Amino acid sequence: MVDRLGVDTFIHPVIKFGLGSAQSTLADDSKKTSLAAKLVGGLEADCKYVSFGALVNFHYIAAAGEADVVKNMQMITPLVFVSIHPNTSTETKSTSVAPPAAAPAVAAPEAAPVPVKKDSDGDGVADEDDKCPNTPAGVVVNAFGCAEKEKASVKLNIEFLTAKATFDPVFNSEILNLATFMRRFPSTKVEIGGYTDNQGTVERNTLLSQKRADSVKIALMKAGVEPERITAKGYGPSKPVADNKTAEGRKQNRRVMAEISVLTDKKKIN
Numbered sequence: 460m461v462d463r464l465g466v467d468t469f470i471h472p473v474i475k476f477g478l479g480s481a482q483s484t485l486a487d488d489s490k491k492t493s494l495a496a497k498l499v500g501g502l503e504a505d506c507k508y509v510s511f512g513a514l515v516n517f518h519y520i521a522a523a524g525e526a527d528v529v530k531n532m533q534m535i536t537p538l539v540f541v542s543i544h545p546n547t548s549t550e551t552k553s554t555s556v557a558p559p560a561a562a563p564a565v566a567a568p569e570a571a572p573v574p575v576k577k578d579s580d581g582d583g584v585a586d587e588d589d590k591c592p593n594t595p596a597g598v599v600v601n602a603f604g605c606a607e608k609e610k611a612s613v614k615l616n617i618e619f620l621t622a623k624a625t626f627d628p629v630f631n632s633e634i635l636n637l638a639t640f641m642r643r644f645p646s647t648k649v650e651i652g653g654y655t656d657n658q659g660t661v662e663r664n665t666l667l668s669q670k671r672a673d674s675v676k677i678a679l680m681k682a683g684v685e686p687e688r689i690t691a692k693g694y695g696p697s698k699p700v701a702d703n704k705t706a707e708g709r710k711q712n713r714r715v716m717a718e719i720s721v722l723t724d725k726k727k728i729n
Contacts, residue, residue, distance in 0.1 A: 598725065615637045618713060631678075651717050654693075
């Protein structure tokens with residue numbers, strides 16, 4: 460057994476210890492075996508392919524037997540040695556390779572600010588594309604900034620009793636509905652048409668129909684519509700809407716009618 464005492468230097472101490480047996484031949488040619496031990500200590504120097512050193516050997520052999528032919532033996536022997544050997548030591552160096560430095564982050568170029576196009580009337584179409592500037596707020600427009608149009612209309616239909624030119628107050632809502640529409644569209648005008656059934660003469664019925672139209676015109680003016688926007692005309696028994704042969708048909712023909720239709724800007728729904 461060889462022990463360098465845990466020292467890993469060029470010159471280091473060495474201890475060798477061995478235990479075995481020694482065989483001795485006695486006078487009667489008998490053989491005896493005895494205990495043998497060996498202890499070596501010294502210094503050793505290691506080179507790449509050669510080791511050399513100086514040792515001191517201590518030998519001990521126990522007595523061989525009862526004949527005492529071989530007594531307990533001890534001896535100390537100095538020794539200088541040289542040994543040749545391949546290079547079996549490999550030095551491994553741990554080399555930490557630093558990871559390559561990360562390339563500095565390149566900031567993305569700032570996007571050029573998008574110029575805000577002017578929209579003077581706020582309809583969502585830029586002035587440069589707006590074919591209809593100054594569109595009123597809240598109006599639906601097309602891609603050219605012009606107002607989308609929709610049809611607005613109102614109808615009036617008031618029935619009268621036989622030979623009467625005044626109408627039942629139940630029809631006041633018809634008057635107010637038409638007046639409200641005309642106030643909403645101040646450029647509109649309306650014709651009030653008065654009609655009768657075919658009972659009586661044409662001359663009498665024509666006069667009666669005119670009185671019926673005039674009564675509705677007066678009601679509209681009281682509701683706030685300017686008189687110059689209203690035309691009243693009596694048509695007598697012409698243009699019936701129902702059969703004058705029945706009481707129900709004649710009732711429907713005793714009437715005043717009006718209708719207004721306009722194209723108006725389409726409004727956004729909130």
